[in-house]
Each structure stands twice: as structure tokens, then as C-alpha cells.
Amino acid sequence: MLLAIDAGNTNVVFALVKDGEIVARWRIATDPRRTGDEYAVWLHNLITLEGFDAKAVDTVIIATVVPRALHNLEVLASKYFDAETLIAGQPPVEWGIRLDVPEPHTVGADRVVNAIAAHSLHPEDLIVVDFGTATTFDVVDYEGSYKGGIIAPGINLSLDALVSAAAKLPRIAIEAPTDTKSVIGVTTEDQMHIGVFWGYVAMIEGLVARMKAEIGRPAKVVSTGGLAELFDENTDIFDVIEPDLTIQGLAMLYQRSR
Structure with missing residues (x-):
């Protein structure tokens, strides 16, 4: 096992x-x-x-x-x-995919493992969005090559920075606003929920749209990480959620090494 x-x-x-x-x-x-x-x-x-x-x-x-x-x-x-x-990434567990970036040794192991699993499950042009400490956006082409991506602050990091820098702002939970049809808050907490949550959704949608335009071909958007399902309920930007993408990638690397 x-x-x-x-x-x-x-x-x-x-x-x-x-x-x-x-x-x-x-x-x-x-x-x-x-x-x-x-x-x-x-x-x-x-x-x-x-x-x-x-x-x-x-x-x-x-x-x-x-x-x-x-x-x-x-x-x-x-x-x-x-x-x-x-x-992962050290002999005998070589990546087995092309890291088509100038400094391949700087790409995080989790991002490479995600790329391996995502391409194996969905062999087409992909944008992989991983909600972790940072939110990462990775492009994997139809041949399985890693082409680069984006690193953005995770939503918890953004909230921590906001609360720590503004003395009167309270700590709030990461969740969708109570009224998902309104973006005009009437209380401080409402306004924070709207700014943090919908601001993050807007960032995701905007970055994915720009990436798709740059790729120039249809690209499937694969989402993973703890908050993937929460955001999926409030945007149609994701095509599929793979909650265990990194672990699946590690299992695939293990099989290849055998």
C-alpha cells in the first residue's frame, strides 16, 4: 500500500x-x-x-x-x-513531463504533480486552478507540457492582511455573502464578505479569461484545493473539480517509477 x-x-x-x-x-x-x-x-x-x-x-x-x-x-x-x-522530482521519480519555462527548477512540486494528474485525467489544453495558501493558475497544453501560470495570494492571506492592517475590521469567515444577488453591503461585515468573496471570484474569472485569450485555443478549467467547491457554487468558470488532484498525481508518479 x-x-x-x-x-x-x-x-x-x-x-x-x-x-x-x-x-x-x-x-x-x-x-x-x-x-x-x-x-x-x-x-x-x-x-x-x-x-x-x-x-x-x-x-x-x-x-x-x-x-x-x-x-x-x-x-x-x-x-x-x-x-x-x-x-517527487528526484531520481528515480522523474517528472516525465516537459517544463517549458526558463527556470524549471523553481516550479513548485505540487504544481508539477497537479499538471501530471490533470493531463492524465483530461488530455487537452488545460488551466489548473489550485486553492491553497496561494492560489495558483497553471497552463498545461494538450501534449502535457507545463507552460507557466500565475501565483496570486490565497483568499485567507488576503483576508489576514486586511484584518491585520485595519484595526476596526472584524475577523470574518470565508463564505459567500448571505445575499448573493447584491454587491452593496449595509454593514461592515456585509461589505467585507462582498469585497473578499466577490472580489476573489472576479479575480479568478478575469485571470482565467485572460489566460484563455492568450492560449488561443479552447481550454478546460480544472479546479482543486479546499475552497474549490465553495467558489464553484458561485461561478461557472470551472469545467471540472478534482478534489484530490495532487494525491492522484503522486499515485501516478509512483506507478511510473515502478
């Missing part, structure tokens, strides 16, 4: 993959100081609660954009699973 680990800036996602199918997944806040021992206590309990045997894990594959977290995740794999450890 495969343990796939996606270590992002905000959360680390762990998923068990059996015969190519994701059978369980968990997440924990990213903390580079968290040791392999701490991960093991937390994760072994969850695996047992889900009815699986940790001893069945024979391979661990890791993608991370947090270099300081990698060592402790490798300790987890070797010490507590006694498993073969694969790192």
Missing part, C-alpha cells in the same frame, strides 16, 4: 492509496519543527481508527514545497513504516 504525502505551506495531507484508489486521507497543520516521532504517533492512530494496518504501507512518496519539513517526513517513512521513500 502507498502512503502519499503532500506537504504544503499551510497543511500536510497524508493519503493511503491502494490499487490506485485513495482509501483514506488526513491533514495536519504544516510545522517544519514537527518531528518524525510526532507524525508517527498522530498518523498511526488515525490509520488504525480507519481500520487499516500501518504495516501494509511499503512505499511512501512525498511532494513538498517546504524544504525544512522534508527530513522529518523521511524519518517518519524510514523509522516507522520501514518503507521505500520516493521524493
Whole structure:
């Protein structure tokens, strides 16, 4: 059984993959100081609660954009699973796709893994939108080549910046405004919801429209990440949602490496 680990800036996602199918997944806040021992206590309990045997894990594959977290995740794999450890993008787990950008080594592992999975699932021109700490927009052509993209502040980062810089503004939840037909708020919280939520929707729609115009061919828009479904309910810009795109990509990389 495969343990796939996606270590992002905000959360680390762990998923068990059996015969190519994701059978369980968990997440924990990213903390580079968290040791392999701490991960093991937390994760072994969850695996047992889900009815699986940790001893069945024979391979661990890791993608991370947090270099300081990698060592402790490798300790987890070797010490507590006694498993073969694969790192996405490092031999023998080569990407297997063309990164058609001037500095391919700077492209985040999660974005490359998303591109691999998205092209495998939808072999056409694509725009992949991933809602994470940052919101990323990635272009993958019909041949599966990564062509570049956009990095924008995630909606939580935008809200944090607004609240921390304006002393009288309250903390609000990330959700659609109560009245989705009005963009004129009558209270401070209403106005914040409208500005943060609809402002973000407008950014997504505007950037995707500009990207499609530059691509010059029909492009399918694939969305992933924790907030994908929330935004999908309030815009028709997405063609398909793939909630587990990064984990699927890691599973595909594992299969290729075999």
C-alpha cells in the first residue's frame, strides 16, 4: 500500500492509496519543527481508527514545497513504516513531463504533480486552478507540457492582511455573502464578505479569461484545493473539480517509477 504525502505551506495531507484508489486521507497543520516521532504517533492512530494496518504501507512518496519539513517526513517513512521513500522530482521519480519555462527548477512540486494528474485525467489544453495558501493558475497544453501560470495570494492571506492592517475590521469567515444577488453591503461585515468573496471570484474569472485569450485555443478549467467547491457554487468558470488532484498525481508518479 502507498502512503502519499503532500506537504504544503499551510497543511500536510497524508493519503493511503491502494490499487490506485485513495482509501483514506488526513491533514495536519504544516510545522517544519514537527518531528518524525510526532507524525508517527498522530498518523498511526488515525490509520488504525480507519481500520487499516500501518504495516501494509511499503512505499511512501512525498511532494513538498517546504524544504525544512522534508527530513522529518523521511524519518517518519524510514523509522516507522520501514518503507521505500520516493521524493517527487528526484531520481528515480522523474517528472516525465516537459517544463517549458526558463527556470524549471523553481516550479513548485505540487504544481508539477497537479499538471501530471490533470493531463492524465483530461488530455487537452488545460488551466489548473489550485486553492491553497496561494492560489495558483497553471497552463498545461494538450501534449502535457507545463507552460507557466500565475501565483496570486490565497483568499485567507488576503483576508489576514486586511484584518491585520485595519484595526476596526472584524475577523470574518470565508463564505459567500448571505445575499448573493447584491454587491452593496449595509454593514461592515456585509461589505467585507462582498469585497473578499466577490472580489476573489472576479479575480479568478478575469485571470482565467485572460489566460484563455492568450492560449488561443479552447481550454478546460480544472479546479482543486479546499475552497474549490465553495467558489464553484458561485461561478461557472470551472469545467471540472478534482478534489484530490495532487494525491492522484503522486499515485501516478509512483506507478511510473515502478
